[in-house]
Amino acid sequence: MVTDKVDTKLNEMIIHDLLLVPIHIRDDRHVCLSSEDCIRLFGNDVQLTVEKELSGDRVLYREKITLVGPKGSIENVALIGPFGGQTYIELQMADRWNLGVEPPVKESGTALAAPTLTIVGPMGSVVNYMNGIIMGRHMHMDADRAKALGLKNKAFLSVETRGNQPVILKNIQVTINNHHYTEFHLTGNEAEALEIESGDNVKIVL
Numbered sequence: 001m002v003t004d005k006v007d008t009k010l011n012e013m014i015i016h017d018l019l020l021v022p023i024h025i026r027d028d029r030h031v032c033l034s035s036e037d038c039i040r041l042f043g044n045d046v047q048l049t050v051e052k053e054l055s056g057d058r059v060l061y062r063e064k065i066t067l068v069g070p071k072g073s074i075e076n077v078a079l080i081g082p083f084g085g086q087t088y089i090e091l092q093m094a095d096r097w098n099l100g101v102e103p104p105v106k107e108s109g110t111a112l113a114a115p116t117l118t119i120v121g122p123m124g125s126v127v128n129y130m131n132g133i134i135m136g137r138h139m140h141m142d143a144d145r146a147k148a149l150g151l152k153n154k155a156f157l158s159v160e161t162r163g164n165q166p167v168i169l170k171n172i173q174v175t176i177n178n179h180h181y182t183e184f185h186l187t188g189n190e191a192e193a194l195e196i197e198s199g200d201n202v203k204i205v206l
């Protein structure tokens, strides 16, 4: 059937587009809160102040929080909104020494090493649960795209860099959001080593 062929072609084109993910170089540590955790940290009637508008409808708030780990703490950690979905913490690689946490690593099977951090705000604190901590390169994906690609929150995938000398990067963890943005994040050092820039794309290898 001609229509079947057209449908298949269309489907392939849509899937191809869904597999391309823009790159953003991020070196800053920050936290994004669930609505419940925001209330626990800042109280019921909280109205946070937007300091700066960021890409993908996100904002940087003026308010800060403190992260406490087994070995130490870091104050004045940035909060990125809008809130909602699950709480996650993005750290710089060096933070693990100061805080005493190890990044989640994919084990054989399904178990993941899960560091624990406490987030402290002016009105209370919350212990961050399993797999809420992101270090090094990772991907954020909007829920619609994740559904279309059959990916679950915290899934691992591989991506291929573009350009003259493509490289496959494995064990990239995906954090799914309800905010309509899909981005591949990596540090400036990693980007330099891979000769890629903000605005380039990576392609998901399923």
Ligand SMILES: [Zn+2]
Residues within 6 Å of the ligand: 026, 090, 138, 140, 185
């Ligand atoms: Zn990120």
